[in-house]
Amino acid sequence: MMPLLIARLTLQEAVRRKLVWVVLLLSAVFIVLYIYGFRVVVDDVEAFNAQRGGAPREIIPREVQLSVMVMLGLWTVNFLAGVMTIFAAVGAISSEIEAGTLHVIATKPLSRWEIIAGKYFGFLAMIVIYIGLMFASVIATARLVGDYTPPNMLTGLALMVLVSTILLSLTMLGSTIFSTMANGVVVFMLYGLALTGGLVEQIGTSLDNDTMIRLGVASSILVPSDAMWKLASYKVQPAIAVSFTGPNPFGTIVPPSDLAVRYAIFYCIAIVLASVFVFQRRDI
Amino acid sequence: MATTREHLTIHDAGAMSADLAIETRGLRKVYGDVVAVEDLTLSVLQGEVFGFLGPNGAGKSTTVKMLTGLVRPTSGHARLLGRKLGDRQAKRQIGYLPELFRFHDWLTAREFLDVHGRLAGMSREERQARIPEALELVGLAGREDDRLRTFSKGMQQRAGLAQALLHRPRLVFLDEPTSALDPIGRRIVRDVIRQLRASGVTVFLNSHLLSEVEMVCDRVAILNRGVVVAAGRLDELRPQGVSVSLRLGGWNDAVAAVVQEFGALDAHEDLGAGVALISVQLPAEEVVAGLVDRLVAAGAAIYEVTPRRETLEELFVSLVDQTDGMDVGR
Numbered sequence: 001m002m003p004l005l006i007a008r009l010t011l012q013e014a015v016r017r018k019l020v021w022v023v024l025l026l027s028a029v030f031i032v033l034y035i036y037g038f039r040v041v042v043d044d045v046e047a048f049n050a051q052r053g054g055a056p057r058e059i060i061p062r063e064v065q066l067s068v069m070v071m072l073g074l075w076t077v078n079f080l081a082g083v084m085t086i087f088a089a090v091g092a093i094s095s096e097i098e099a100g101t102l103h104v105i106a107t108k109p110l111s112r113w114e115i116i117a118g119k120y121f122g123f124l125a126m127i128v129i130y131i132g133l134m135f136a137s138v139i140a141t142a143r144l145v146g147d148y149t150p151p152n153m154l155t156g157l158a159l160m161v162l163v164s165t166i167l168l169s170l171t172m173l174g175s176t177i178f179s180t181m182a183n184g185v186v187v188f189m190l191y192g193l194a195l196t197g198g199l200v201e202q203i204g205t206s207l208d209n210d211t212m213i214r215l216g217v218a219s220s221i222l223v224p225s226d227a228m229w230k231l232a233s234y235k236v237q238p239a240i241a242v243s244f245t246g247p248n249p250f251g252t253i254v255p256p257s258d259l260a261v262r263y264a265i266f267y268c269i270a271i272v273l274a275s276v277f278v279f280q281r282r283d284i
Numbered sequence: 285m286a287t288t289r290e291h292l293t294i295h296d297a298g299a300m301s302a303d304l305a306i307e308t309r310g311l312r313k314v315y316g317d318v319v320a321v322e323d324l325t326l327s328v329l330q331g332e333v334f335g336f337l338g339p340n341g342a343g344k345s346t347t348v349k350m351l352t353g354l355v356r357p358t359s360g361h362a363r364l365l366g367r368k369l370g371d372r373q374a375k376r377q378i379g380y381l382p383e384l385f386r387f388h389d390w391l392t393a394r395e396f397l398d399v400h401g402r403l404a405g406m407s408r409e410e411r412q413a414r415i416p417e418a419l420e421l422v423g424l425a426g427r428e429d430d431r432l433r434t435f436s437k438g439m440q441q442r443a444g445l446a447q448a449l450l451h452r453p454r455l456v457f458l459d460e461p462t463s464a465l466d467p468i469g470r471r472i473v474r475d476v477i478r479q480l481r482a483s484g485v486t487v488f489l490n491s492h493l494l495s496e497v498e499m500v501c502d503r504v505a506i507l508n509r510g511v512v513v514a515a516g517r518l519d520e521l522r523p524q525g526v527s528v529s530l531r532l533g534g535w536n537d538a539v540a541a542v543v544q545e546f547g548a549l550d551a552h553e554d555l556g557a558g559v560a561l562i563s564v565q566l567p568a569e570e571v572v573a574g575l576v577d578r579l580v581a582a583g584a585a586i587y588e589v590t591p592r593r594e595t596l597e598e599l600f601v602s603l604v605d606q607t608d609g610m611d612v613g614r
Contacts, residue, residue, distance in 0.1 A: 100386035108403035109375040
């Protein structure tokens with residue numbers, strides 16, 4: 001009951017403070033550009049194939065070209081969602097302590113874990129709605145403009161939500177420990193580390209360099225967000241597209257295992273429990 | 285009532301009692317190397333208005349934050365309404381207006397009170413009935429649909445007061461509740477405090493505005509550098525007796541002898557033509573009339589009589605100066 005009230009307040013604040021509208025407006029701009037870009041690529045592919053006069057084998061199969069376009073779209077959605085999550089939740093606890101708005105809430109008959117849970121689920125609801133809308137827009141573009149439907153869409157969507165949930169958990173923990181400003185710096189550095197770690201792992205795979213691969217795995221253990229994105233991208237590409245594109249910054253040919261997914265879920269739970277632990281001991 | 289109050293001095297560390305609204309023993313808070321509250325032992329009775337005084341940085345707000353569960357004490361014990369700190373049942377019955385009152389200012393006054401009523405565990409019906417009452421009480425009726433952002437500081441502080449009283453708590457913590465208020469706002473707060481006392485609510489009032497405390501409080505404790513330096517009922521704390529200054533004509537040895545029968549002659553100034561300005565220390569204000577009668581009988585002409593009680597402010601300043609002057613044991 002209390003967490004629901006806090007969650008509602010969190011969502012209400014995002015709407016009243018116009019955060020939601022700004023994000024939706026900018027995202028709409030992205031979608032419009034994406035539809036236009038997709039249209040151009042589809043026209044190019046068709047013009048090229050027509051020029052070849054229906055030769056039996058395409059140089060790059062149409063499916064691969066469109067899959068790459070979908071991948072770029074989803075990668076952007078994933079990135080935007082991650083940034084939005086961090087910015088929205090960066091001061092979840094700290095900014096309310098700094099402003100003093102938490103004083104009259106924390107003295108009410110509710111436990112501190114209920115405040116964390118309420119805020120967490122409020123932000124999670126925002127993430128699910130946002131990624132859901134953006135994911136649907138990308139897929140709808142692929143289907144309507146390119147008549148192409150990627151495989152395993154729900155798995156991909158769930159994994160993308162998991163990516164932002166990992167970032168949300170970290171941001172939440174940080175906001176119970178650091179000031180809002182410091183938390184922003186820390187979480188963005190971790191986010192950057194995960195992205196770079198993923199890149200190092202891809203390069204390591206290309207060059208067959210074990211040290212680089214190990215560095216990448218270590219970064220995935222520290223912050224598993226990029227690994228979950230790699231798995232999502234692997235799942236929503238047809239096998240032919242995966243083998244055609246090879247290791248690249250947006251995807252992988254060696255998908256993380258189910259164990260990695262279980263680890264990422266456990267990671268979120270552990271981080272949220274840690275934020276409750278820290279917050280319960282924190283002086284406001 | 286008076287007798288029970290008298291034997292319960294502030295340093296009484298007797299059995300934890302159910303008729304105490306607040307009871308602390310050896311409460312201490314240290315931030316790093318800084319001792320915010322040294323060793324706080326006090327008892328506040330249910331139904332009294334308790335003034336918690338001290339200069340800035342004395343540890344008043346830290347004390348309230350410990351009692352309301354915002355800050356964890358480093359050591360010591362405390363009970364609110366007979367329950368340990370942080371107890372949900374006790375929290376249901378307390379109201380709190382923080383010194384740094386900042387609220388979600390994107391809410392309207394009504395929404396703000398609705399959210400806080402729900403957080404305090406009030407039902408929808410209770411909230412609907414109570415919110416207009418609370419706004420009326422603090423003089424914000426008619427502004428319920430305006431966002432708090434559009435309110436002045438003083439109005440926000442009064443909205444915060446409504447928030448603290450909304451759920452009819454049995455114990456209310458007011459931390460500098462008039463810091464942003466104009467004289468009319470201050471009067472509203474004083475009236476609210478008196479109404480709370482009349483309905484049996486305990487009020488813990490943090491303040492450095494001594495005149496306000498004098499007007500509403502039953503008992504006070506004065507905190508300096510994290511230690512209680514004086515506590516008790518206001519009339520107990522003020523020195524006994526009264527200092528009277530008199531301007532009188534016909535001053536001579538016989539008149540002086542009459543004065544000395546009543547009390548010590550503190551000062552004597554000859555204003556010329558037999559007129560003198562004297563100051564005399566009397567045991568009680570009631571004696572003044574008898575002194576005047578006797579002086580007139582002895583042939584003196586009385587031009588002016590001014591009894592002067594020591595104010596809380598003088599007591600406060602002298603206590604703070606004293607404790608600042610000595611090593612308080614850290």
